[in-house]
């Protein structure tokens with residue numbers, strides 16, 4: 001088939017909602033965009049284990065510890081499905097990890113903030129997983145088959161994560177004055193970074209046009225952010241917390257909440273590597289990778305031995 005026909009067939013599949021599969025012809029830019037987005041997503045899941053992992057030994061009781069352990073393990077699983085999905089596009093896991101460790105690949109800005117108190121763990125579940133689901137449900141319908149299928153399982157687990165976070169905050173909201181203050185403080189610190197997670201506003205989103213055309217992304221950054229704000233206000237009221245935005249107000253004409261201006265300088269500063277924990281997060285990943293070298297060596301040696309024996 002000529003290149004022209006290949007491209008026409010690809011676009012027809014996209015139009016008809018037929019998934020693109022690993023062996024199908026695809027434009028080079030589509031492949032690159034997917035590798036970029038899926039690997040950044042995978043890195044986010046893996047780096048995202050760090051702020052929560054810091055509280056496993058300090059969870060207030062056995063039940064909370066078990067839940068948190070399970071959640072952090074889920075994030076590792078998500079990272080692994082996503083790395084596997086990126087690998088179907090012709091890049092190796094080693095290259096992907098190298099890109100993360102050398103700062104070439106991004107991961108979500110949100111994981112560069114510290115988890116200072118136990119309430120932060122609940123706030124991550126409620127707000128960060130809540131924002132993640134809002135963004136990721138559309139990815140179950142993304143045009144690339146291996147990514148879409150990975151996202152179905154991930155979204156089911158993220159939905160459990162969001163609920164466990166909310167339930168844990170609900171317990172704090174019914175607790176002592178000190179617990180209520182801890183809850184409010186966590187919400188004050190996580191609210192703005194959570195709404196930044198959706199990425200730059202549509203007018204600044206360099207990848208959106210192509211990604212929407214190819215149905216990699218199905219909804220825009222700003223639309224998803226608005227949906228998240230709209231969904232979260234009632235939940236905040238039930239918790240009895242104030243969202244730290246004086247401009248947050250229901251707009252009858254728009255049928256949405258208005259909200260204040262995002263501090264984009266802060267967002268880009270964090271994305272560029274200068275957030276409160278960027279250096280610490282990357283250093284932790286690099287160290288874990290180096291310390292795991294013997295496991296990879298042992299697995300390779302075993303595979304080698306097995307191959308020789310079979311021969």
Ligand code: FAQ
Pocket residue numbers: 036037040041042044045048049052075106107108109110124128129132135136196197198199200204205206207208211217221271
């Ligand atoms: N942080 O043109 P756009 C989770 C970059 S997983 C850092 O709009 P795009 C689970 C963007 O890469 C959270 N960088 O980009 C969990 C681009 O730079 P590039 C992660 C950001 O790709 C919970 C530039 O800005 N979720 O939370 C961010 O079309 C709890 C221009 O932006 C996903 O990755 C940001 N927040 O849209 C785990 C979902 N936003 O690459 C543990 C999949 C933008 O050209 C605990 N990804 N940038 O150099 C997506 O849906 C998209 O990639 C967006 C960005 C929406 C994130």
